[in-house]
Amino acid sequence: MIIVTGGAGFIGSNLVRALNDRGEKDIVLVDHLANGRKMLNLADLEIADYFDKSEFVQKFETPGFLKNIKAVFHQGACSATTEWDGRFVMENNYDYSKRLLDGCIARNAPFLYASSASVYGSGRHGFRVDRRCEHPINMYAYSKFQFDQYVRRLLPETSIPIVGFRYFNVYGPREQHKGAMSSTAYHFNRQVIEQKKARLFEGSDGMADGEQRRDFIHVGDVVDVNLWFWDHPERRGIYNVGTGKAETFNAVAQAVIDWHGEGVIEYIPFPEHLKGAYQSYTQADISGLREAGYEKEFLTVKQGVAKYLDWLNADLANKL
Template structure:
């Protein structure tokens, strides 16, 4: 059996869908469906069982609970970068992850978990997997950073596969439940449909209007990296998952407009509440991923957006 936590979420549901495509149905989906709309992400998936995350965490205390598990993909977390209840975030993103890692290590189960590029903060020191580059600027980022630090601490003592994947700006199907945390691609698509205008932030941090840059990575590529580490056991460490090439928000908006064959860009004032807590530039250093042996190319925005919008707008 394979366990996917956060299995009803954005990346988790896409991961299960791809596993189903491989013929794998013996999957335990762990999630917390307080937001019942997430069921739309999993209604067409085949799984062996579902378990609420609280019940799952209780069950990990049972000596035989994880017997026979092939791998654990730990995708579940509070992913809101605007959440400032530190106790809540650390309990969900740090304590929970520590407990699950310890259980997997005891039974030699591969543990592949979601970290985040948010650990790099403003990115002024670069985007290498290196302590000198890491300076989280919100509570979510800190929780991810601190768990990475814990992994680094225990890694020498653990012989099983432990892989942390620092996702950059992921976009693609099944993110609609995330609301304001959904990708710019999702929001631009909705804005073009409703108002014929994609709204981008005006210039900030020395960037011209809409010229802030992010490393936008398509969810299928993220899933492929996860499964590659399952298929290539013995890997241990933390890796960036992005295309390795930053692209502007203007490029993203123009790709959405090109798909719709209509629309324009409107620049809006940069939000006051995001000042000092916003990444105006991200670009993954994926040298570690390449050195580990992952060699596939990543889709760029012009390749990924048509694929995404074909799917997204076919459901309307």
């Protein structure tokens, strides 16, 4: 049996799809479907059972509940970087993760979980998996950082596979339910379809218009990293999951425009509420991944966006 938390979400549902492609169907999916539209991510997936997140963690702490667990892929979290209710965020992201990990240790089950590149804050100290680089600037980032710290303390005392993935800017299929938190590729696609324009922020932090840079990674690559570490249980620890190459928002917008064969870029004022809490530059140091033995090359923005829009616009067409 495999457990996937956040299984109706973006990365979680892609992970379940990949597990199904491997022939895995004995999957327990955990999520919170207050947003019922997330079920659209599940309609083509095969699972054995579903639990709401609150019900599941209570049952998971009960001895004898769910035996012979092959892996727990913990993708569930409150992912809103704009959420400042610290008690709520820590309960959902930190406490919940601790309870799951403790249950995995008791069951001798592999635990693979989603951390976040947001732990690096502004990034002025670098993007290495190193305490000196970690300066979270919002509650979401702090909750992810603090759980990484908990994992660091436990790793020398445990033997089960425990792997944390610091995701950089992930984009790709099955993210449409995220609304404003969906990737820029998703939003640019809608804007070009509806307005023939891709709207980007003006320059910030000394960068020219649209030249803010992020490490954009296709969700298929993220899933592949997850499964590789599951296949290599001797590899433990915390790893950056990005391409290792920062690309501009202009490049993302241009890739969308190129796919459609029409459209222009329009720059809009940088929002006041994001000043001081925005990452203008991210680039993963993936030396840890390479040292662990993961050798696959990642999709570039041009490759990944084209692949994504092939799927996204076919999906939109099917719903018309």
